[in-house]
């Protein structure tokens with residue numbers, strides 16, 4: 208969901224092959240992935256010979272009408288996408304899945320993530336006559352596929368994927384096949400499921416739950432799965448040079464708590480992050496622990512389990528503060544935060560409160576929360592953050608604010624504590640976070656927004672540190 212703190216989710220994808228209700232199931236699955244993007248949505252279907260689709264701006268029911276959905280009902284193969292713009296303007300032309308009409312055959316394309324060499328490839332393709340229809344980085348894969356010379360579509364896909372760099376979960380729909388590919392570093396999630404014998408893929412397993420599908424497994428870094436009527440599932444890798452750098456923030460904040468990564472429940476991972484934080488905050492004395500709703504409630508529960516402190520509901524979230532109130536202006540943003548969280552005085556008054564949040568971006572929300580808890584009569588407010596300080600922007604498809612807006616990029620923990628007017632402030636350590644993920648079967652994570660160690664080369668954009676060096680002429 209678009210977050211007034213400046214930490215915004217990326218996109219969600221879903222695909223299904225050979226199901227009589229492919230479009231309806233895709234619609235339902237996208238509904239459960241709506242938290243990953245609300246700017247636009249689309250569904251593209253294949254009838255075995257051609258590709259058809261519907262897409263629009265806004266939430267799913269606004270983006271795709273019942274009439275449009277009905278028009279796709281007879282097709283057995285579909286892909287869908289919900290969009291949050293991390294690159295490209297917020298306009299209909301950038302809403303996916305994209306459809307490419309070509310003499311070689313139609314093509315549908317859906318992408319979650321961000322390519323780090325898209326501009327470089329785009330310039331090269333344009334100088335050879337390609338015309339781009341959108342400002343989205345995702346379009347480059349379509350052009351690479353159409354430019355590829357082989358008659359073998361899978362070979363073309365492998366060759367094209369080997370040219371792009373970055374974080375991605377791509378769905379490619381040809382009239383006669385559907386391919387699902389995950390980037391070589393496994394940054395963005397992609398899962399395999401099955402419903403009524405038909406294979407499906409999704410960014411999160413909550414999409415499988417929504418349509419009654421069984422979650423089979425995670426698609427591995429560098430893996431490409433292809434579904435067709437000849438071969439129900441073809442498992443392959445487009446590269447052998449893979450590593451595992453799953454986005455940590457998916458576990459901490461973005462994914463729905465009822466989803467699973469590597470067969471580990473996000474709900475349980477968040478509880479474990481809270482337990483680990485409690486270990487690291489053992490020196491703080493308090494009466495109760497509360498979580499900032501909704502994404503920090505599980506961490507607060509884990510904190511309570513480990514520390515023995517009662518877990519209370521001290522803050523209520525107004526779920527109906529929508530996008531109307533989302534503005535880039537700081538004063539209005541503060542007003543929006545005030546409308547969003549409200550304290551329960553009976554729980555807070557006279558207590559030493561530990562409040563758990565999953566992250567601090569600009570600090571606007573945290574400052575307001577501390578103030579509101581104190582106004583509600585809290586004797587002391589101690590803040591625990593279930594992730595390390597966010598110091599670096601994300602280039603892999605998560606809109607973690609610009610470097611300039613990240614409070615931890617410019618201030619020490621002590622300075623932030625002072626700024627928030629909180630009695631103590633503790634962030635989870637990177638090591639503590641890593642231990643939690645290991646316990647939950649992760650094979651390796653990306654911590655770049657905490658550490659600045661980017662696992663994938665950024666070709667289109669210089670890293671902030673490099674920009675600074677360049678500015679200084681170093």
Ligand code: SF4
Pocket residue numbers: 394453454455456457600601602603604605607653654655656657
């Ligand atoms: S930089 Fe941060 S938000 Fe981006 S992929 Fe890595 S962990 Fe996720």
